[in-house]
Amino acid sequence: MSELRKQYLRALTQYFEYGSSGSHHLGTSLLEALQTIEPEEIILLHEQSIHTITASVDPEEALRCYRLSFVFLMELLAHYRFKAQHIPNKERVLEELRSTLAKTHSSFQAVASKYENVLQHMDCGIVLFNSEGFVSFVNVLMGRFLGVPRKSLVGLDVPGLASYTGLSRPFRKLVIKLHREMFLYRLRFQEVIDENGRHYLVTATYGEELDGDILISVKDVTEFKKIEQSAYQNDKLAMLGKIAAAIAHEIRNPLTSIRGFIQLLRPHLVQLGKEEYAKIVIDEIDRANEIIYEFLNSSKPSTPDKQDIHVAPLLKEVKLLFESEAILKGCDIELAEIDPALTVCVDTKQMKQALLNIIQNALDAIGGTVCQERGMIRISATGQASQVIISVQDNGSGMDFHTQSKLFDPFFTTKLDGTGLGLAVCYRIIKNHGGHIQVDSDIGLGTRFKITLPLC
Template sequence: MNNRDKVNILMVDDRPENLMALEAVLNGKNYHLVAATSGEEALKFVLQYEFAVILLDVQMPGLNGFETAEIIKKRQNSSHIPIIFITALSKANEHVSVGYLTGAIDYIFKPFNPIILKSKVEAFVQIYNKQNEIKEQNMLLEKQAYELQERYNNLENIIEEKTKELVQANQALQVSQERFRKIFQLSPNLMAIRSLLDKRYVAVNESWIQFTGYQFDELQDQSEDVLKITSTSNRTLLDENDPKDVCEANYNEEITYITKKGVSREGLLSTETAVIDGEPCIISTITDVTDLVKLEKEVSRLDRLNLVGEMAAGIAHEIRNPMTTVLGFLQLAKSQQHVPQPEEYINLMIDELHRANGIITEFLTLAKDKANNRREEDLNSIIKTLHPLLRAEALMNNKVIQLQLSECPLLLLDEKEIRQLILNIGLNGLEAMNPGGTLVIKTYTIEEKVMLEINDNGPGIENEILENMGTPFFTTKDQGTGLGLAICYSIIARHSAKIEIKTGSEGTSFIISFPLHQQVMERTNRLSNL
């Protein structure tokens, strides 16, 4: 056991033999004996150590025992230390009264009894140890109290923070609920909330009531779709027996619905599932487009009438010219019945009639309901078949044809129409270029589309001409009918393809994208997985 674990006892006497006698009595493993030969030295030790008891000789030179004790007791950190005065028996009465005034606890008279000295010191040591235990317990209790206070403070802070979070969350929830209520009630679209469990109507908004004619009171006991909503494919939506209908969201599905008065209206339906008040629900929104559809149909009808008028005027204008020529020659022949008509007149009339017939034939090609014979064809093979014809046309005018063909899947094509499409665009490109120009025909595949691109390096197309491209009877050629590109656009539409024109000072590109047929796509995927 080191000195830090022992109890400190201070022995003060100016005679070394007295200190040795005290040390002989008190020497033990539990005591750390500190010896001082004067009051001044004793005060220094009091500043350095915490003592359980002080054995203080009364008669000493310099500071005597009473003066030393008085200074020790006046000091706050040492006032609690018990002091046992050691005095001669002959002067006991004189010292006792003074000693108690200076804070003495007990007296031992010289010559002292070792047993009594040891027992008294042991008693004060036990009191000191007990006080230390109580002090340690108090310190531990204070520490625990401090920790509990800290925990309480932290708990208060946590509770305060959580309370603020809950208040903020509640406020945000109230704002969100208010926004949803306003959006739901004031939306111009028909909105309804139905339970996924029993299909009952949970809520409907004002627009829903106004458009359908039903009141919410009429719906509370309803578990069926009172609007009889059907999609354009005649499949009943929100079928309770079809989990796909109620679990998968719809977006702008074209539908029809029946009002309370039995009127059929058209709309765009969007649905989404959500849990509301712990109950799984489906939120449906219908944008009523009945009036818009009627307007679009009327505009389409007027457009068709306008187009018919324009095309009739164009046909009349184009056919009138050859008919006028034929009529003039026939009138001349009538007036000169006995004069044989020159053969060139007859040939000219035949040519004009052929020209009129050609215009009518090309016009009929524009018909949307024209029968076609689409089969699985290789676009590259069609292009290779046409290549000699286009190359011959190019060579006569000192121009070049280049093919850049990539391997492409088979397409559902009408070979004759595609040949006409490529020839029309290709010949237009050759005519647009100066001698030395190059016409490039490319094929390639992008995602699920086969691309046909025909590029020329001519001067490009002006914007005002580009805007009218494909319009029947619009042409920039002196001998043109204005039906070539219009026929191309019609062919492209019948093949569900799309055309894009890119033009500039370096040339023009016609880019046509053909969608892959579903069966062709499936076969291509199977082959790619082998």
């Protein structure tokens, strides 16, 4: 039997080497030897031989061998059957059968290539684990997500992936997490966030239709998340507007009355030597009024009164308003040279309010930084196509990704005495102008706000 296996292996290797013409080299000695065993044994012999050949080749070559081996086996069994029976014009019949098999094989390859191209060009990464837990297919996008050549992943199991040095450490940890939750606990969906803050939806498909295989697909849903967060932000701002409209009127009127009576009582308190009481009460009432004013502004700026204004004078005025406070905090405010002809169509009052909030936050960030480097805030503006981009950059304490993701949420603040409404108001103002605001920040490296506004 070992001699027959060697003979079969030799014939199969020759077929792979010469392609379809290899079928002419099926030796009569092999065919005669195969007459002594049953067809089931021939199939077993074929499986053992193909396993031996593919054990030492790369995955793509192994796939080619498996496809060709199907044609080889069909042709061999036809020879086997014809040898045992008397069939007229045997050579002509064999040639027709060979031609039919070749056409079938070409058709199969065309269909396989078609579906493989579909998988390769999908907008999600695909990886297929076979029933034994090894990677049998990886598409191009998955290799791009992982940052490694996809061919290097084929043949690895989950422990192999987790220890693969080509993957970054966060990805290796992610593989272990997904293995536990999707392979062991059979969870079908997972949402993960990488170290750059990008969101991915991971889907696992199990079932009998895959014959024990597990299909993992990974889709980058970062843009969908931004849309979802924008809608969520709008809902929160709408809610904030309703709250402001409901309570502001009812609170401001009593506060105005209380402040008036305290002013009337102030001379009597001075006589009693308790003037500081009146001052404290008035200061606290004024502080409450400021908070209510911010509530009102968070819902009010819905119809800006737009007009064309020059950007340079607007930013110069904003800079002047903060110069004295900046000096007290050991900070410089630098205004870049701006094209005098650069204009933008905005509500001057609202836009000034938005810029004041952003620069105030920058000053607070610099004031809370323990650093020998002098504080610096840089303000600039440029025109690009049909947009104006205003940038406010500081070298303050910076923010982590979690803080940045909640920065424009109403009531979210990192300040002990903050209301969490300033940037929510900025977001609303800029959005109502048809623009958008984005933030880029790193811990210890400062923060940059970029406001993009349409020219008209």
